Amino acid sequence: MGVRLRRIVGVTALVTLTGLASINAAHAAVDPQQQDNTARVTRDPAGRVTGIAAAAGRSLRAGHSGDAAAQATAHLAAYAGRFGVDAKAFTIDKVSTVPGASVVRFQQSVAGVPVLGAELVAVLDSANGLASLHGHSSTATNRSATPAVKAGALRGKARAAFAAEADVAADALDEDAARLAWFDPAIWAGTPSQGQVKLVWSVKVEPKSLAGWGGEMLFDAASGTEVLRISHKREINRAICDVNSSYVSTSAVCVARNATRLEGGPVSSVVDVNDAYDLFGATSSFYQNNFGYDLTATIGSTSKGDSVRRLRAIVRACVLGYGCPMENAFWNGKGMTFGAGFASADDVIAHELTHGVTEHTSNLTYSSQSGAINESISDIFGEYSDLTNGLGNDSAGVRWDMGEDLPASIGVIRSMSDPTRYADPDKVSSPYWYVGASTSAYVHINSGVGNKAAFLMADGGTFNGQTITGLGLAKASQIWWRAENTLTSSATYAELYTVLPASCRALVTAGVGGLTSADCAEVDKVVRATEMNLTPRG
Structure with a gap:
């Protein structure tokens, strides 16, 4: 069926798969929920448990006061058999809190190397009892984690690829050191592993300023060929800069000395400046008032010449490749860049800032x-x-x-x-x-x-x-x-x-x-x- 595509203001990502079936081609299936008075169980198409959740007012396994990480580790050990995994293959990646609960994320590794996307999440109630456990794992075991291709042979390739994609100079992007990982495409499809697991080098690239975008590239550790590319081209304390329909350079970022309006500063005569300022504030208030979540502290950025963490935006901007006036807006992890008139949509601005929240x-x-x-x-x-x-x-x-x-x-x-x-x-x-x-x-x-x-x-x-x-x-x-x-x-x-x-x-x-x-x-x-x-x- 033909699908009518629309111009989209939002995150755009380009994924290229080489030598693998597209991970978009297979998708998860779950049998009808099995439930009783104490638990709700979800399984994958092969019948493996992928999630267990307690009924309201109950817990799957009792806990006691103390360290949430230690409690979650004990819960995982008790339930690993239900998921068909070895608890020893999982280590704690992150512990966070939400109202009335702790969330503990476990990462699976094989031969000391993490499996991308292979995670189990334990949600603990206020008494550290296990409220739910769910996630994905790989059946990959007993594999050699020795790459045939050394990381040095790949240096600069990911940065060059994203620089070409974004039409910016390579030195406008930072490239992290390559790290080994296992890639199992079945995990994102929600289907059982079928022998497609590969040892890969993962390389992350990030922009230094508002120019361009980064992402992550996976290279086959046996051949050095590209396996997967995920481009983070993102389209939508405050600092707002107005450039009055002029082109912004590859080093453009809104810093205090150039800001048209800073936090607590007077209202500007430019509508776009005030719209961006007000809607950044509205989104920040939504997260703070509803969830106690501080947007500035988590997704705000610092910059050369302005070490204060801020939510930053450039308005009435033009960017090479987008024309002038620019009928678009984008967020690239450093801040927002708006074409003239594009700072007025509160749902779109909150949408873009939420991509930053999701990342965290x-x-x-x-x-x-x-x-x-x-x-x-x-x-x-x-x-x-x-x-x-x-x-x-x-x-x-x-x-x-x-x-x-x-x-x-x-x-x-x-x-x-x-x-x-x-x-x-x-x-x-x-x-x-x-x-x-x-x-x-x-x-x-x-x-x-x-x-x-x-x-x-x-x-x-x-x-x-x-x-x-x-x-x-x-x-x-x-x-x-x-x-x-x-x-x-x-x-x-x-x-x-x-x-x-x-x-x-x-x-x-x-x-x-x-x-x-x-x-x-x-x-x-x-x-x-x-x-x-x-x-x-x-």
Whole structure:
């Protein structure tokens, strides 16, 4: 089926696979949830357990006061057999807290080398009992981690590739040292490993300024050929700089001495400056007031000549390759660059900043289903922020539209209440589910499933045989925030099928957000209505 593509303001990623079947070609399947009074179990197509979650008010395994990391390690050892893995292959990667719970992420390694995306996430309740355990693992064992190609032979290749892609000088990008990893494409597909595991060198590249973008490249450690490329081309204390429709150079970044408006400074005479300032503030308030999350401290950046961490933007900018005036906006991890008139869309700005949040929480890989969920979460928090900040156009006719405040030359880019309006799927079995080769199209189009779920969770409605009572934006926000913090980097919709109900029940147990068991029953209907447990076509 032909898919009508739209100009998209959002993260764009190019994935190139060499010598492997596309990881977009196979997708996860989960049998109907098995549940009893104490646990909810999800399995992959081979019958292996991929998730276990306790019912509200209960725990899978009791805990006691003390170190959450040690408790989680004991829980993993007790449950590893259910997942068909060796607990000794997993080490703690990160420990974080969310209201009423601790989240402990475990990383799988083989021969001392990490397996990309092979993670188990343990969610502990306030008493350190195990509320849920879920994730992905590889069956790769007893493999040699000795590369035939040395890291030095690859030096500069990733930086050169991204420099050419972004049309910037190579010295505008920083390249990290190569690190060994295992790449198992089945993990992102949510299917069992089938002998496709490769030892690779992973090389990350980041921009030094607002120019260009970076990403990650994987090279076959046996041959040196490129296996996978994930480009982080991102399109959408404060510092706002106005360049008045002039071109910004490759070293452009908004620093205090050049800022048109700094935090606490007077209102500018330039509308775009004030729009960017106000909407950065609105998004920051949304995260702080709802989740106690400090945007500036986590995704703000420092710069040469300005060591203070700030949310930074350049407005009324032109960039080579985009024309002047520039009808676009982008975020590249250092800050935002806006074309004239593009700093006015509150949902789009919150969408872009949420990509930074995702990088610091679940770190969803921008490819395949995890990339679609990454895009969806940015749409979700972008729209939830939009609908609660009192700014922009929130009339009934555009309530769930993305980009209703963008310039008319772009206009609305997606609908969350009815994704099919823009040829996006509203359920996994939809004929609009994209199966083509374009990763940018895949992640933006297939985000529609998560978007429809977020709409139904908040507002309710009758869809696909389910009649859902909406929970409202405040409760829905808490559930999605818990999910954002507990998804693995290689998450599929099948994982989200487990994590959303588990998040709701964990919040009930923790007494957070006023959620009830009845609310969680509605969340069950949401994930069934959007068919997150089914295998996508193609």
